[in-house]
Amino acid sequence: xxxxxxxxxxxxxxxxxxxxxxxxxxxxxxxxxxxxxxxxxxxxxxxxxxxxxxxxxxxxxxxxxxxxxxxxxxxxxxxxxxxxxxxxxxxxxxxxxxxxxxxxxxxxxxxxxx
Amino acid sequence: xxxxxxxxxxxxxxxxxxxxxxxxxxxxxxxxxxxxxxxxxxxxxxxxxxxxxxxxxxxxxxxxxxxxxxxxxxxxxxxxxxxxxxxxxxxxxxxxxxxxxxxxxxxxxxx
Numbered sequence: 598x599x600x601x602x603x604x605x606x607x608x609x610x611x612x613x614x615x616x617x618x619x620x621x622x623x624x625x626x627x628x629x630x631x632x633x634x635x636x637x638x639x640x641x642x643x644x645x646x647x648x649x650x651x652x653x654x655x656x657x658x659x660x661x662x663x664x665x666x667x668x669x670x671x672x673x674x675x676x677x678x679x680x681x682x683x684x685x686x687x688x689x690x691x692x693x694x695x696x697x698x699x700x701x702x703x704x705x706x707x708x709x710x711x
Numbered sequence: 712x713x714x715x716x717x718x719x720x721x722x723x724x725x726x727x728x729x730x731x732x733x734x735x736x737x738x739x740x741x742x743x744x745x746x747x748x749x750x751x752x753x754x755x756x757x758x759x760x761x762x763x764x765x766x767x768x769x770x771x772x773x774x775x776x777x778x779x780x781x782x783x784x785x786x787x788x789x790x791x792x793x794x795x796x797x798x799x800x801x802x803x804x805x806x807x808x809x810x811x812x813x814x815x816x817x818x819x820x821x822x
Contacts, residue, residue: 630809638749701757
């Protein structure tokens with residue numbers, strides 16, 4: 598199933614580098630999200646974005662920034678990577694404002710910072 | 712904002728027994744409560760959800776109950792099977808707002 602897709606699946610990089618993770622959804626949803634899942638499996642919301650509003654979790658460092666070229670894409674840019682950024686990053690989408698609010702997740706991107 | 716607490720963090724049951732995972736929430740305006748299952752190395756996937764106008768919902772071996780007054784909801788899995796082993800997350804949200812996830816329950820079904 599490719600309703601929500603992410604690339605790359607794995608990303609290994611050095612501290613201090615800048616990297617991007619891409620996300621695409623073909624569900625026609627109007628809202629997309631980025632989550633970080635750490636080694637303890639906690640799912641932490643980082644951003645939610647629709648064409649009207651970007652909501653940022655205030656605990657997310659400003660080294661992280663979402664970029665949305667169009668409604669179907671929400672990419673995650675990370676500058677000056679740190680060891681603590683190692684985690685699995687999940688993109689998700691939903692159709693907010695209607696009865697169907699379920700979030701559909703992408704397959705995840707496993708980021709390892711060395 | 713919303714605060715969702717989930718218990719237990721780990722749960723082991725014998726195959727065929729029932730498993731119950733409980734969540735509480737703080738925002739009385741929350742009206743949508745999904746449950747996600749995440750198998751090892753996979754994405755979280757919705758298994759069942761309930762809205763605040765319903766007290767219980769069932770889908771084969773899985774059921775969810777909601778007590779709006781007490782602000783808690785539970786996932787019940789009956790006749791557990793080894794393939795039920797996974798991490799389960801509850802979440803709460805209100806219309807047009809983000810999900811607030813619980814901290815997850817790692818369920819192990821022992822054959």
